[in-house]
Amino acid sequence: MSDVLVKSVADKYAELIKQKENEDGSELSILNLGPTHPATHGIFQNVLLMDGERIVEAESTIGYIHRAFEKIAENRPFYQITPLTDRMNYCSSPINNMGWWMTVEKLLKIEVPQRAQYIRVIMMELARIADHLVCNSILAVDAGAFTGFLYVFQYREKIYEIYEELCGSRLTTNMGRIGGLERDLSDTGFRKLKAFLKEFPAAFKEFEDLVSRNRIFMDRCIDVGAISAEKAIAYGFTGPNLRAAGVDYDIRISNPYSSYQDFEFDIPVGKSGDTYDRYCVRNSEIWESVRIIQQAFDKMPKGPYHADVPDYYLPPKEEVYNNMEALIYHFKIVMGEIPVPKGEVYHSVEGGNGELGFYLISDGSRVPYRLHFRRPCFIYYQAFAEMVKGHLLSDAIVMLSSMNVIAGELDS
């Protein structure tokens, strides 16, 4: 038995193996899937008790890339916490960033101008598309279809180029500021966005045509890893995984933030909560996101791209270099010397994987007293061990992909 195995689990399984052998002579074995395995995208370890190729028991061990974000956040001014949120769900970091800014804005009671809200919506929906694209195309790869992945992946690249126009970075975006955005989306940005809206639907349609009704793909996905709505709610599922089970819970509708109430869109739901439904829900959500972006693009209001809050919003660079007061404010804001009220807020946004919540306790000092991240992956991954029971090993891989568990968000 390898020493990577978690000892407590190994001991428990050793007993089970002996017991089973005495009962009916069956020969069970332990399989250590992960922590690094080419078929699991990220660092996941599952210790599986196998009967041939069928999983009898499973135990998920997590924490291999735990980076103590909640502890670090207790020691950083608000502006230095965004880079931490990036690194949670790194497939859709703008959503995490915006969620964090909105939490701070809620605490400080700052009203964000409409234009900034619309650009935020565009960025968040682009992030959702990128997130779902990765998930679904990788799911197809795990089921054996490599081509579709290559077809759509260049559009993730194009989304990253649009991020670059707004914030200068691609994967870990650190996008936005308290009260709005760091800069207006440039003309190039709008041009790229327009091109994306024009080209992407055709390419994505092609992907769907390739994969969705593919006989082999359907056989691999349908009735694999189904979870009932009741069970999903009890396990704290949110986001596409919950909607695949037929519950139309979406924070963009139930608690609209950042002007989501201005847009017309549907909430796709599945029925059985299996892998295929999760795949279909994500696909439909991509179409809805395209719809939202198109509306935001068409209705884009004119006006400022950040709120007039000099206490919290960094002054423009020319001012900082030429003006004493601006330099002082710049320094104060960067060092976290900003007036913050005492209070507790909870704010949640619809992340790529579900309800991404920020629970912030502020004691009036420059750093949060406590910041808790409600990470959807962490909460629904606990159901995985139960869901794989009785399935084949290869199905477990497909289920893991379809749940879109992101190691960064899981371990925080």
Next chain:
Amino acid sequence: MALANEIILQKIQEKFGESVKNFTEPYGLITFEVDKSKVIDLLQFMRDDETLRFNFLTTLCGVHYPDNEIESQFAVVYHMHNWMDNVRVRFKTYLNGENPEVESATNVFLTANWMERETYDFYGIIFKGHPDLRRILNMDEMVSFPMRREFPLEDGGRTDKDDRYFGRLPNNENLN
């Protein structure tokens, strides 16, 4: 909104009387404190009551208040959400600083399982009746509970980061 905050307050107060206190509504979210012996009853009641219908446990997390009295040095914070009427609620329960123990919510909400393991892992709060209370993100051999505030993130001996040099106060609420 179908379910007004007043009705929730009234319902809870009727049922739990003295065990719930300090009702406030910061940023529109009902917040209150509950006695630690009543936490599980409260969760169960909130979920099963026909008017309240708080069907979803959104989060559960720990907080450490080392400056409080010994009886209330730890807190466990629960956020619940009623999806039908779209109302959220938050409640806290304070625990003893030397012996933080509270009943586990795993029998009411399956999802509490890992959340409680995480809280145990970082704060050392014992959830009685939890089926499998082990560390989850940290390694099993670890002996300390790292989110407790006595563990500084950085080396406390650093002199270049003395707050006084920056004119910082522990409370800069009124700073401007």
